[in-house]
Amino acid sequence: MPTIAITQGDPAGIGPEIIxxxxxxxxxxxxxxxxxxxxxxxxxxxxxLAGPGLPDLPVARLDEAAQALQMPPRCVPVLQLADIPGPQPWGRISAAAGQAAAACVTWAAQAALAGRIDAIVTAPLHKEALAAAGVGFPGHTELLQAQAATHAGVNVVEMPVRMMLASDELRTVLVSIHMSLRDAIAAVTHENVLQTLRITDRALLRSLGRRPRIAVAGLNPHAGEGGLFGREEIEVIAPAVAAARAEGLDVTEPLAPDTVFMRARSTPQCAGEFDVVVAMYHDQGLIPVKYLGVDKGVNVTLGLPLVRTSPDHGTAFDIAGQGKADAASLIEAVRMARLLAR
Structure with a gap:
């Protein structure tokens, strides 16, 4: 039975409630x-979660992670971190909340890297709260990447990671993550595209047990239409695809981004043509998966020497503290972490 640490997320958001x-x-x-x-x-x-006819949900304090295996069902075991802020006002951005969220992720990353736990599931944090706390990383992915690089004794650029958003219908991996659209377009380089293809292939080869069929989304409308709408497909993406194919990867040429996700989608009635789509920037890849159902999507960080998954949504400050947040995506993230940690 894998031991999985779930970070509480931003205490002002829905993270603790969905946990x-x-x-x-x-x-x-x-x-x-x-x-x-x-x-x-x-x-x-x-x-x-309390209400008429519902039993109280006990919360138990742990002294060490191994005690989680001894907890009774329907009990929330919590490893209390020292010197982190307690409950924060619902739905408010604050440095205290950002500090608490970052401390939880840092502890979990270090424990996973040291082999004391088998996987991490991260509840949502708020990027503005992180910034207010002076955390020098825009989100989970970059913070985990830095921790892994430090543990390995390498520069952070030598620990390349990618975000994959996955559901039972569609998987997509991003060439770039949290940056402006202008910077994201500039990040579509031969090296970044090829590195993304390699990371995607290695990760899915392990989980699928076979070489994945990787579709590559073009950057421009109609994948550039032969250079009429941009030359990135011809000058950057296609050469990276050719290099990946030379290494044995099963990769398509750049495909029109407005149809490739539909072609990759799997349904009970029809399997998709591809196992995953490599998208050129954040929203290009995440909008299709989230449209199909935020409650089903799981964020997986590829390239790390640890297993990390996360629900496919944010802190939802607008409903925090109201007792109505849906835990479906977090549950799927735990399910995925179990699968990957085997």
Missing amino acids: ARAFRDQPDLMRGCFVVGDVATLRRAAQL
């Missing part, structure tokens, strides 16, 4: 899982 709901509603799945964070924050979240 509590997952422990209540999926006791078998959550065996061996524990929360990294603050006991009082999780107790406040558990109280949101």
Whole structure:
């Protein structure tokens, strides 16, 4: 039974609530899982689920991660971190909330890298809160990348990572992640595209047990239409595809981005043509997966020497503290982490 650390996320958002709901509603799945964070924050979240005829959801304080395997079902085990802020006002951006969220991710990353836990599931944090806390990284992916690079004793550029968003219908991997659109277009280089293809191939080869069929989305409308709408496909993307094919990867030429995701989508009635789509920038790749259902999507970080998954949504400050947040995506993230940690 893998030991999985779930970081509490931003304490002002829905992270603690969906974690509590997952422990209540999926006791078998959550065996061996524990929360990294603050006991009082999780107790406040558990109280949101109370109601007539419903039993209280207990929250237990752990001294070490291994105790998670001994917890009874429908109990939320929390490893209390020292010196992190407690409960924060619902739905408000604050440095304290950002500090708490970052501390949880840092602890979990270091524990996974040291082999003390088998996987990490990260509840949503708020990027503005991180910035307010002075955290020098825009999100989970970059923070985990830096921790892994430090552990390996290498420069962060020598620890390349990519974001994959996956559901039962569609997988997509991004060439660039959190940057402006202008910078993201500039990041479509031969090296970045080829590196993305290599990382995608290695990761899915392990999980699928065979070489993945990788579709490549073009950057421009109609994949440039032979250079009429831009030459990035001809001068950058296609040469990277050729280099990947020379290494044995199963990769398409740049395809029209407005149809490639439909071609890759799998349904009960029809399997997709491809196992994954490599998208050139953040929104190009994430909008199709999220449109198909935010509750089904899981964020997986590829390229790290650890397993990390996350729900496909943010902190939802607008509904935080109301007891109505949906835990479906977090539950799928735990399910995916179990699969990858085997």
